[in-house]
Amino acid sequence: MGNADRAALVAFARDSIAVGSKSFAAASKLFDPGVRERAWLLYAWCRRCDDLADGQVAGHGHETVEDPAARLAEIRDLTERALAGERTGDPAFDALGVVAAETEMPHRFALDLVEGFALDAADWRPRSEDDLYRYCYHVAGSVGCMMAVVMGVSPEDEDTLDRACDLGLAFQLANIARDIGEDDVAGRCYLPVDWLVEMDMPPGEHMKPFYRKRLAVLAKRLATRAEAFESSARIGATRLPYRSAWAVLAAAGIYGGIAREVAARGERAWDTRVVTSKAAKLGWIAKAAGEALRPPSGKARPSGLWTRPR
Structure with a gap:
């Protein structure tokens, strides 16, 4: 791929993240230029896959997808072609091809993400906490x-x-806690069936006012689980080059703040969408600048944390 073609893909990806995620766009500015561009390229592919799967535009809105199996087949085909080094004609998938080639990224990670879209296409629901983590991994x-x-x-x-x-995992658990109401409108629920049974909430009725106190208990549980994974991730972040560590720690604070705010709001967590203000984002960015200077820790990852499949 020529320099002009790559530059065009980078410009496309930059615009994609600016529209699709202000939080990630803010954090990405902390990377050094080479990492920043590749992060944008990877984001563009993730965003395009998500939009195709959910009938969204830049992560906004939600339309019923008439043939989710066909959309999944398209995502899988274009992804595999991009990973094989082929031009796909879709800039987001071509962006993945550039990142994979430049970093020698193991293809299994991209294909594992596609399997996450397959779970949603099959209207899959988690039965247990382990099922929830498996979904969050994908x-x-x-x-x-x-x-x-x-x-x-x-x-x-x-x-x-x-x-x-x-x-x-921490980011996704925060998203699930924040978006319980929006997911319910879309006909989805990512709360484990075991949890719903424990709280005596019939599936599909968890957003009814009668169950709001019980739902708040589960949202707080999600936030607590997210915090445990975030703490582990912060140890790994200190092993990165300074600017990458800064960006990762800033993102951890921004997204961790979402989970903590959902928990703090209790029953009113879904009255209005939880967002992180610009001032709060700047605060996390400033705090992360100092955290990234700390020497790498040799602290072992907690043995009780769920671990990704090998």
């Missing part, structure tokens, strides 16, 4: 692993990849 933990490789982590460094996966 839709977010795998992205954490890809981002780690983009930042220079060796595919052989399993512990640091586990920490990167942990951050993806």
Whole structure:
């Protein structure tokens, strides 16, 4: 691929993240230029896959997808072609091809993300907490692993990849807690059936006012689980080059703040969408600048944390 073609893909990817995620766009500015561009390229592919799967535009809105199996087949085909080094004609998938080639990224991580879209296409619901983590790995933990490789982590460094996966899990658990109401409108529920049974909430009725106190208990549980994974991820972040560590720690604070705010709001967590203000984002960015200066920790990853499949 020529320099002009790559530059065009980078410009496309930059616009994609600016529209699709202001939080990630803000954090990405902290990377050094090479990592930043690759992060944008990877984001563009993730965003395009998500939009195709959910009938969205830049992550906004939601339309019923008439043939989810066909959309999934398209995502899988274009992804496999991009990973094989082929031009796909879709800039987001071509962006993935550039990142994979430049970083020697293990293809299994990208394919694991595609399997996350397959779970949603099959209207899959988690029955247990382990099921929930497996889903979070496919839709977010795998992205954490890809981002780690983009930042220079060796595919052989399993512990640091586990920490990167942990951050993806923390982000996704925060999203699930925040979006319980929106997911319900879309006919989805990512709360484990075991949890709903424990709280005596019939499936499909968890958003009714009568159950709001019980739902708040589960949202707080999600936030607590997210915090445990975030803490593990912060240890791994200190092993990265300074600017990458700064960006990762800033993102951890921004997204961790979402989970903590959902928990703090209790029953009113879904009255209005939880967002992180610009001032709060700047505060986390400033705080992360100091945290990234700390020496790498040799602290072992907690043995009780769920671990991604090998």
